[in-house]
Amino acid sequence: MGMTLAEKILADHCGKTEVHAGQFINARVDIVMASELSGVVAIEEFEKIKGARVWDPKKVVFVMDHFTPAKDIKSAEIVKRCRAFAREHGIIFFEVGRAGIQHILLPEKGMVSPGDIIAGADSHTCTHGFLGAFGTGIGSTDAAAAMALGEIWLKVPESIKFVYHGKPPKWVRGKDLILETIRTIGVDGARYMAMEFAGDAFDHLDLSDRFSMANMAIEAGAKAGLFAADEQTREFCRKAGAREGTYHRSDPDAEYSAVHEYDVTKFEPFVAVPFLPENVKPVTEVAGLEVDQVVIGMCTNGNIEDLRAAAEIFKGRKTHPRVRTVIIPGSQKVYLDALHEGLIDIFVEADCSVSTPTCGPCLGGHMGVLAAGERCVSTSNRNFRGRMGHATSELYLANPYVAAASAVAGHLASPSEMIGDQ
Amino acid sequence: MPFESFHNTTIGELLTKQAGRFAGHTFLIAGGGRLTYAEAEWQANILAAGLLGLGLQKGDRLAIILPNVPQFVVTVFAAAKAGLIFTPINLRRHKNDVLARLAKTQPAAIVTNAEHAGMIHELRADVPELKHVISVDGGADTVAWNQLLNSGGGAPLPPLAPDQTAALLFTLGITGDPRGATHTHAALVRNAAANASALAATPDDVFLGAVPFSNSFGLTAAILASAVAGSQIALLPVYHADEALKLIESAKVTVHHGTPTMFALELNHPDFKPERCATLRTGIMSGAACPPELVKRVREQMRCNALVAYGLTEAAPGVTITHLADGPITATETVGRAMPGVELKVIDASGAALPNGAEGELCVKSPMMMTGYWNDAEATAQMMDADGWLHTGDLAVIDADGPVKIVGRKGEVINRGGFKVHPGPVEMVLRSFPGVKEAAVVGVPDTVFGEMACACVVRAPGAEFSGEQLRAFAAERLTDYAVPDRFVFFEMLPRRGGGPVQKDVLRQRVRIRGRVWKFGKNIDTDAIIPARHCNTSDPRELAKHCMEDADPDFVKKMRRGDVIVADTNFGCGSSREVAPISIKTAGVSAVIAKSFARIFFRNSINIGLPILECPAAVDDIAEGDEIEVEPTTGTIRNLTRGSTYRAEPFPDFLQRIIDRGGLLAYVEERLASSG
Structure with a gap:
């Protein structure tokens, strides 16, 4: 049976040639990411694990972005805690002046490649699907476990496909495509599914449009929001200095729980x-x-x-x-x-x-x-x-x-x- | 009574007196070396002066994190002589547990070893009072214990009275929180004297120092009791059954203290031979419920007239003990009689004292009791009433002629259709079945009996047997109504901080009965939090309020055991554990959800909150319905509507995460198995 883009990435990370929706797996992750907000709780959980060490400091990234520059003493203390932990364990740490919002920063720094699994203690980690990576939000306990093991447990999600046709009018951007999509399927329309975006409309849009769309996959309840990586992706990753990555494509006979099609030539900006x-x-x-x-x-x-x-x-x-x-x-x-x-x-x-x-x-x-x-x-x-x-x-x-x-x-x-x- | 001269003395005076009487006699046997009473006294005096020379002052706390080594013993006497309050911490404790104890007692110095000094340095920031880390075997940024011993003294030792505080001994409260039982010199020494007297200990005796000295059993009944009798004590730094057997043989041990598990491990050891224990005369079995069969085996196979004692850290610890001359029934089936000076009573639920022979909560009063929990008046008031009675939480019967039987724990008794079942004796029978590693019996709600007994069993590695086989075994040994109605197998039983099995958690793993709270897709904790709490940026604070925000009266309305039935979007997007932690805190026992969706669900599993995926149940169950949930089988019964649903089973590893009480324990296991 054919595999979807999500299934291919997950199979690739659990040592199996094939996985399918509904299966439970322990998947190897390429990056574990946390902000100060989720990081501070993850640290507390991590330190409860007897004998735990960070499995690979080069693959654990803390980005201070939610309440920074520290908005009050409490956030300053939380960032301080994260900073000390980062120093102690040698993990990658970004903060004020050298940082940005984690989902923009990591791809820009060349830390995300197509085919990766990004486990982020932030629900918008699905954003990384704009590069063809399986980004997914995890909790702080998950993050602690992933920091120690380099793995997360997952149920392989079903996939739902969205195809966008035509050239969008002036003033219409990726944001409008995803808003209209969420309108049609509802905020739980892709509950625990991988949303796979495709179509010739993207020939007329750029990666920042894909970014907005993958970013909001969680707003439809999705586990991930994915674009198949292509030449645009390759160019972005080359400039960012990212690893080559794996350019997966869904199989022609892959099974989707639904396929939705849109004619974007009729779109206007949505709110x-x-x-x-x-x-x-x-x-x-x-x-x-x-x-x-x-x-x-x-x-x-x-x-x-x-x-x-x-x-x-x-x-x-x-x-x-x-x-x-x-x-x-x-x-x-x-x-x-x-x-x-x-x-x-x-x-x-x-x-x-x-x-x-x-x-x-x-x-x-x-x-x-x-x-x-x-x-x-x-x-x-x-x-x-x-x-x-x-x-x-x-x-x-x-x-x-x-x-x-x-x-x-x-x-x-x-x-x-x-x-x-x- | 012998040793009465030690009823009102300080720990320091105890050693000084014995050094005068038994100067050249061996006190400590460790490895190949020996330390006489005079040498121990000399070392303790110099060390006491050295500690004061570091700037420590009378009343300062001195933590001790060491195995059972001679330095532990000398440090105890030195601290006592210097007027410092010593507070031992079990060296097997995890860093966070150590921190909790240090934070509570704020010691000015810690005596430890190189292995643990690094950890202490990491914790220093949270223990602002800590000035010195003293190590018995080196390590960076430490004061050398030996150097203090070579400092030659100097500082005069302060005058001390027996009623001054000597030690804080840690015990776990009901919720697993550490509490420091505060003891005076007099209480500890008098309790040691009572132990030595019951053992009829003499200078010819050699005690086995195998029970960790960091707990009250090891401290009072081994270190101090052997000193009271002028006996020797052979130290076993860390317990292993084969090491214990070797030491018994080589040091010619006569007095063997141990927990029931230690005795069982030694008797079951392949190298055990009765002749290896030929020198054993007596000893104390305590620290946990003692199966009569085990006491018989110790008496017969080890040929050791071991005494069974009952105690609590709060009571120094000895409360009751059997006598060397007791007949076989009292010696094996009871915990003996009250120690001299100890008053006992059993009370009913209203607090009224009951006559002998009646079952009730055991209360203790004696001059050897703690003065309270360190800086915790609230916890003290929960444990000790205004008249000075310590409420043990143990259910007991006092026979007309004195011996006490501990029959169970208050709150654990199962009322099975009017018949009372005490889990303790049932658990002992189950544990004696070959292949049972652990067993705990809990009461779960039942429509016919009101409550029924469920045995939660952990099989030993490689053991294969069914619940039916275990039931048949139990039926041969127990009254019919005490035979558990159900047998459920677990990979492990929930415990907190190395304490006893958390039966409230276990009960809910087996069967939950509660009222339903139903949430639809518009409940979104992540969104509502900032609205009400935009002044806090601390996720841990948010957890406290999260569900209140979803429904302001939620936490107040929840009763323990209630169940949430959640439609799809519950907790949408919540990237932290705020929602599940909050509902767990509110008392929710389980969540039934339409789909295994979104972060909320995985977070629930990750913190050990059972979640059942069952769309049919979510559609059919209404708010306010009474439902019964069996997380282990996935069965959901709607008692209001009379319908039954079956949840999707989880794969084994997710079930293991829930059974272990969360993902972290699972990770620890994985790390341990990968070396």
């Missing part, structure tokens, strides 16, 4: 309205709703391509006087590229605040937490009740064009209506 990522509407349907804050960047749309998109709107325009805009590049490299390309100038001149890389407001942490009743357009991935602050605040998820246009207009706005479609 997920409170309080679930499945409540997706065309931006034109919600246009006009006043906003208090706009946040652009973080992991889902924090790549340089995303900042370029935002700058395209902001250039020569200003944030509406009633609105606060926060731009958060996904890594130091993205920040520097934005600086070199003049994007930061555009943002500052447009009255946007530009932050150091951090997860910050996405989880209601810092750098733009919302007050009661405030409405925010964000390029992040979750709009659950209270996600960015007060339980009565509202979060609208959108692509960077829509977010920037809304910042300028002072209300949810379609970039097409603001600028036209050329």
